[in-house]
Amino acid sequence: xxxxxxxxxxxxxxxxxxxxxxxxxxxxxxxxxxxxxxxxxxxxxxxxxxxxxxxxxxxxxxxxxxxxxxxxxxxxxxxxxxxxxxxxxxxxxxxxxxxxxxxxxxxxxxxxxxxxxxxxxxxxxxxxxxxxxxxxxxxxxxxxxxxxxxxxxxxxxxxxxxxxxxxxxxxxxxxxxxxxxxxxxxxxxxxxxxxxxxxxxxxxxxxxxxxxxxxxxxxxxxxxxxxxxxxxxxxxxxxxxxxxxxxxxxxxxxxxxxxxxxxxxxxxxxxxxxxxxxxxxxxxxxxxxxxxxxxxx
Amino acid sequence: xxxxxxxxxxxxxxxxxxxxxxxxxxxxxxxxxxxxxxxxxxxxxxxxxxxxxxxxxxxxxxxxxxxxxxxxxxxxxxxxxxxxxxxxxxxxxxxxxxxxxxxxxxxxxxxxxxxxxxxxxxxxxxxxxxxxxxxxxxxxxxxxxxxxxxxxxxxxxxxxxxxxxxxxxxxxxxxxxxxxxxxxxxxxxxxxxxxxxxxxxxxxxxxxxxxxxxxxxxxxxxxxxxxxxxxxxxxxxxxxxxxxxxxxxxxxxxxxxxxxxxxxxxxxxxxxxx
Amino acid sequence: xxxxxxxxxxxxxxxxxxxxxxxxxxxxxxxxxxxxxxxxxxxxxxxxxxxxxxxxxxxxxxxxxxxxxxxxxxxxxxxxxxxxxxxxxxxxxxxxxxxxxxxxxxxxxxxxxxxxxxxxxxxxxxxxxxxxxxxxxxxxxxxxxxxxxxxxxxxxxxxxxxxxxxxxxxxxxxxxxxxxxxxxxxxxxxxxxxxxxxxxxxxxxxxxxxxxxxxxxxxxxxxxxxxxxxxxxxxxxxxxxxxxxxxxxxxxxxxxxxxxxxxxxxxxxxxxxxxxxxxxxxxxxxxxxxxxxxxxxxxxxxxxxxxxxxxxxxxxxxxxxxxxxxxxxxxxxxxxxxxxxxxxxxxxxxxxxxxxxx
Numbered sequence: 039x040x041x042x043x044x045x046x047x048x049x050x051x052x053x054x055x056x057x058x059x060x061x062x063x064x065x066x067x068x069x070x071x072x073x074x075x076x077x078x079x080x081x082x083x084x085x086x087x088x089x090x091x092x093x094x095x096x097x098x099x100x101x102x103x104x105x106x107x108x109x110x111x112x113x114x115x116x117x118x119x120x121x122x123x124x125x126x127x128x129x130x131x132x133x134x135x136x137x138x139x140x141x142x143x144x145x146x147x148x149x150x151x152x153x154x155x156x157x158x159x160x161x162x163x164x165x166x167x168x169x170x171x172x173x174x175x176x177x178x179x180x181x182x183x184x185x186x187x188x189x190x191x192x193x194x195x196x197x198x199x200x201x202x203x204x205x206x207x208x209x210x211x212x213x214x215x216x217x218x219x220x221x222x223x224x225x226x227x228x229x230x231x232x233x234x235x236x237x238x239x240x241x242x243x244x245x246x247x248x249x250x251x252x253x254x255x256x257x258x259x260x261x262x263x264x265x266x267x268x269x270x271x272x273x274x275x276x277x278x279x280x281x282x283x284x285x286x287x288x289x290x291x292x293x294x295x296x297x298x299x300x301x302x303x304x305x306x307x308x309x310x311x312x313x314x315x316x317x318x319x320x321x322x323x324x325x326x327x328x329x330x331x332x333x334x335x
Numbered sequence: 336x337x338x339x340x341x342x343x344x345x346x347x348x349x350x351x352x353x354x355x356x357x358x359x360x361x362x363x364x365x366x367x368x369x370x371x372x373x374x375x376x377x378x379x380x381x382x383x384x385x386x387x388x389x390x391x392x393x394x395x396x397x398x399x400x401x402x403x404x405x406x407x408x409x410x411x412x413x414x415x416x417x418x419x420x421x422x423x424x425x426x427x428x429x430x431x432x433x434x435x436x437x438x439x440x441x442x443x444x445x446x447x448x449x450x451x452x453x454x455x456x457x458x459x460x461x462x463x464x465x466x467x468x469x470x471x472x473x474x475x476x477x478x479x480x481x482x483x484x485x486x487x488x489x490x491x492x493x494x495x496x497x498x499x500x501x502x503x504x505x506x507x508x509x510x511x512x513x514x515x516x517x518x519x520x521x522x523x524x525x526x527x528x529x530x531x532x533x534x535x536x537x538x539x540x541x542x543x544x545x546x547x548x549x550x551x552x553x554x555x556x557x558x559x560x561x562x563x564x565x566x567x568x569x570x571x572x573x574x575x576x577x578x579x580x581x582x583x584x585x586x587x588x589x590x591x592x593x594x595x596x597x598x599x600x601x602x603x604x605x606x607x608x609x
Numbered sequence: 610x611x612x613x614x615x616x617x618x619x620x621x622x623x624x625x626x627x628x629x630x631x632x633x634x635x636x637x638x639x640x641x642x643x644x645x646x647x648x649x650x651x652x653x654x655x656x657x658x659x660x661x662x663x664x665x666x667x668x669x670x671x672x673x674x675x676x677x678x679x680x681x682x683x684x685x686x687x688x689x690x691x692x693x694x695x696x697x698x699x700x701x702x703x704x705x706x707x708x709x710x711x712x713x714x715x716x717x718x719x720x721x722x723x724x725x726x727x728x729x730x731x732x733x734x735x736x737x738x739x740x741x742x743x744x745x746x747x748x749x750x751x752x753x754x755x756x757x758x759x760x761x762x763x764x765x766x767x768x769x770x771x772x773x774x775x776x777x778x779x780x781x782x783x784x785x786x787x788x789x790x791x792x793x794x795x796x797x798x799x800x801x802x803x804x805x806x807x808x809x810x811x812x813x814x815x816x817x818x819x820x821x822x823x824x825x826x827x828x829x830x831x832x833x834x835x836x837x838x839x840x841x842x843x844x845x846x847x848x849x850x851x852x853x854x855x856x857x858x859x860x861x862x863x864x865x866x867x868x869x870x871x872x873x874x875x876x877x878x879x880x881x882x883x884x885x886x887x888x889x890x891x892x893x894x895x896x897x898x899x900x901x902x903x904x905x906x907x908x909x910x911x912x913x914x915x916x917x918x919x920x921x922x923x924x925x926x927x928x929x930x931x932x933x934x935x936x937x938x939x940x941x942x943x944x945x946x947x948x949x950x951x952x953x954x955x956x957x958x959x960x961x962x963x964x965x966x967x
Contacts, residue, residue, distance in 0.1 A: 045513060046431075046432050046433065046434065048513055049427070049428050049431055049432055049513060050428055050432055052424070052513070052514070053424040053425060053427050053428035053517075054424070054425050054428035054429070054432070054440070056421050056424060056425070057421045057422060057424065057425030057444065057484055057488065058425070058440075058444075060421055060480065060484060061444065061447050061481065061484060061485075064477055064478070064480060064481045065447045065450075065455070065481045067458075067462075068455040068458035068459055068462065069450075069454070069455060069458070071458035071461070071462065072454060072455060072457065072458045075457065075458065075461075131353055134346060134349055134350060134353070135350060137346060139343065139346065139347075141347075141350075142350070145350050145353075145354060146595075147591065147592065147595045148354060148357075148358065149353070149354070149357055150591045150595050150598055151357075151358075151361060151587070151588055151591050152357060152360075152361075153591075153598070153602065154538060154542075154584075154587030154588065154590055154591050154598075155361075155542070155584050155587055155588075156541070156542035156543075156544060156559050156583055156584070156587075157542070157544060158542075158544040158559045158562065158563055159364070159542075159559075159562070159580045159583055159584055160360075162562065162563070162566065162576055162580055163360045163361075163363060163364055163580065164360070165566075166363065166367065166573065166576075166577070167360065167363070169376075172376040173376075174363070174376075174380055177378060177379070177380065206356075206357065206360065209357075210357070211602060214598060214599055214602070215599060215603055218599045256603065257603065260602075260603060260604070263449050266451065267451040267452065267453070269451075269452070269453055269545055270544045270545060273544075273545075274563065274566075287451070287453075288451060288453040291453045291454065292453060292456075295456070295457050296549075301457050301461075304457055305457060305458075308451075308453065308454035308455075308457070309454070311451060311454060312450060312451070312454050315449065315450060315451060316446075319446050319449050323442050323445075323446075326604075327438070499692060499694065501690040501691070501692055501694035502694045502695075502696060504659075504661050504681075504688075504690070504694065505688065505690060505694040505696075505708075505755075506696075506707070507661070507680075507681050507682065508659055508660070508661070508681045508682065508686065508687065508688045509682065509687075509707070509708040509709075509710075509711060509759065510681075510682030510683075510710075510711030510712065511682070511707075511710070511711055519707065520696055520707075523698045524697060524698055
């Protein structure tokens with residue numbers, strides 16, 4: 039045994055194994071448990087009924103249920119709304135506050151605060167703003183002649199209301215990533231464009247945007263992965279309602295498991311969602327590795 | 336490029352509007368937490384009033400909020416300590432081992448952070464129930480480590496990558512072993528990384544809601560669940576909700592104001608250079 | 610008994626072999642420089658000696674003991690790294706203490722050694738400073754001091770001067786030479802800079818593509834390069850090369866190079882095959898520029914360097930560089946000069962193999 043390979047092996051044994059063991063025990067094991075559950079008829083409310091093996095029945099139910107597909111569509115609808123708004127607003131604000139003017143650094147910092155607030159608190163403060171009859175949002179909109187909007191009490195508006203809360207919290211994320219990327223851009227192409235007399239829009243469109251693209255793709259992937267998991271803010275604002283207007287995947291799983299106590303069905307839905315998000319995660323990792331390779335060059 | 340006066344004016348105007356929009360909810364939390372109940376929803380909204388600490392007083396007398404703060408602190412600090420230990424070591428391994436599959440291991444660890452919590456809540460519930468760990472801080476410490484360890488691994492990997500390997504080779508040639516080299520040479524140089532990782536772990540644990548809701552009862556309830564319970568109890572206690580919310584958002588706000596330059600790294604997992 | 614011996618040492622990374630069976634012996638107290646362009650395997654070789662890279666095949670001895678599988682710390686070596694590898698969070702003194710720690714010496718021995726090293730290298734006023742507060746040259750000296758306190762059998766240097774500016778490099782070079790004279794410890798030193806190699810080495814090992822091209826004293830590798838690579842790599846400005854054929858005139862071989870007819874160096878006359886294709890090598894300093902020269906050349910550009918002048922000449926089809934003392938500089942308006950060659954100073958190489966004919 040050579041001593042340098044030995045060293046690698048020793049580092050692996052001492053340093054890496056604990057994390058792998060812990061993650062297996064705390065993550066993979068529960069996932070396998072969920073997999074096992076998904077083949078059973080498991081009703082937590084009736085603990086004495088045997089947890090019989092039902093084969094793929096739970097999966098069959100999930101994959102043929104309208105509610106599940108509705109939840110899936112709602113999830114992606116919400117994702118589309120929040121991601122597009124966050125992208126446009128985030129990049130726009132980043133361009134604005136990246137200018138070298140006094141006070142901009144402070145503005146950039148203040149704008150980061152929403153991200154570090156617990157999603158429950160975000161939900162609660164928007165609930166405070168949306169609150170039927172009492173909420174201040176409709177009062178202020180009324181001052182400019184809009185509304186009142188039945189934010190969380192109508193099936194028509196509830197998803198938008200949730201999207202607004204999420205956009206408020208996470209637009210700063212795109213802003214932050216974009217601003218960081220903007221700072222790392224070399225000034226030379228801008229100076230060249232200035233000498234050549236290109237318009238600002240052209241400079242943005244042909245110089246800035248192409249250079250930002252890889253960063254923006256990564257940021258959007260991270261947002262998409264998060265958006266797929268969205269739970270807290272909906273739980274606070276609408277609990278998936280009114281009716282099923284805001285029932286996203288997480289809420290569907292929650293309702294199957296804890297309202298109907300059908301753990302097997304909930305687990306099957308969980309597994310389907312794990313597969314979907316695995317695709318997103320894999321795509322994101324591909325993107326990240328491309329980024330690493332590009333940086334290494 | 337020097338903007339003209341008009342452009343400057345427009346820029347500042349826009350930035351101020353954006354700041355007002357984004358800061359209003361936070362401002363509302365603070366103001367409402369200091370408002371007496373009768374004028375909570377007065378029309379027009381009252382921004383000038385005699386502030387009262389009644390809501391905060393109620394928070395700690397009518398409710399055991401201090402105990403819930405203790406629970407949250409215990410869980411957050413416990414998970415931070417555990418995740419930092421395990422995660423930092425793994426990060427060092429991932430950063431130093433040259434095997435070509437080590438990147439796959441790193442990505443596998445990261446993926447553990449990205450799966451939806453709701454998918455594993457039921458198994459956790461059942462497992463902890465059989466182990467008798469439901470409604471204990473230990474349950475949450477374990478669960479939070481599943482996302483704090485990957486976070487630490489990726490953050491610290493970035494810091495370890497920046498420590499020149501020649502430093503470790505120098506120590507190795509001088510006769511120091513793997514462990515001594517790690518503790519005496521490498522780790523001291525990544526102290527800022529440790530601090531940042533610790534704060535991130537703490538805040539993510541402190542802010543967490545779903546697992547806390549599902550896996551705790553009255554005994555080890557954390558602050559987020561407690562505040563939510565003011566809403567679902569018989570009458571909506573907006574004053575207390577806002578007071579509790581304000582307490583909860585303090586650590587996050589302090590973090591942003593003091594170490595905002597690390598946020599990019601921590602939140603993008605190194606996919607964006609900070 | 611030599612201090613370091615490599616026998617058929619090979620380094621492979623997976624399928625790729627980067628060092629192809631090197632044989633080398635470094636005598637006790639000798640200063641040996643591994644010299645070559647980047648990617649020639651010199652640093653890899655040094656790192657194998659240090660124990661930072663595994664040896665894929667072959668055998669490495671240090672002080673008479675086979676150390677292939679011995680950990681770096683047990684090889685009785687000390688190494689000075691390219692970027693110095695000073696521990697940034699430790700003071701100069703702590704850097705040295707930390708290097709000594711594994712030897713578990715008595716406290717007074719440790720401070721004695723540090724004091725000695727600090728005195729020799731002039732670091733006494735800097736002991737309490739951290740690396741960030743030192744200049745490049747000071748850091749370099751600390752790195753040497755840190756290696757020195759361990760009293761190793763062999764010093765290993767990995768391009769230690771490459772991060773210094775030109776002036777400092779000259780200074781530190783002299784200090785390294787002095788230090789070696791003073792301590793008499795065996796040194797293995799890697800560089801890509803031929804000036805460092807020529808000035809410091811007792812023995813230069815010229816490497817290319819994982820092979821050793823030549824081993825010899827600085828005088829040897831300069832005066833008797835074994836092949837075209839060594840001939841052109843050593844010496845600045847580089848040796849002039851002319852393609853030529855061996856002809857026989859009056860029973861004696863003559864080297865014919867497109868317009869030039871040069872007598873063969875007497876020492877190799879017997880080794881020349883008539884009709885063979887050879888490459889002539891002429892060092893710029895070996896070209897005579899005076900009225901007595903046999904050939905006419907045109908000065909295209911002359912580069913004045915103070916003590917000497919480089920003449921870029923065209924003679925027939927040939928482009929040559931000649932190095933002459935500034936005093937012998939042809940008048941600027943003199944476009945045409947006479948040049949001549951000294952047969953004894955010609956280098957002749959087999960064109961096909963690139964090997965010197967001797």
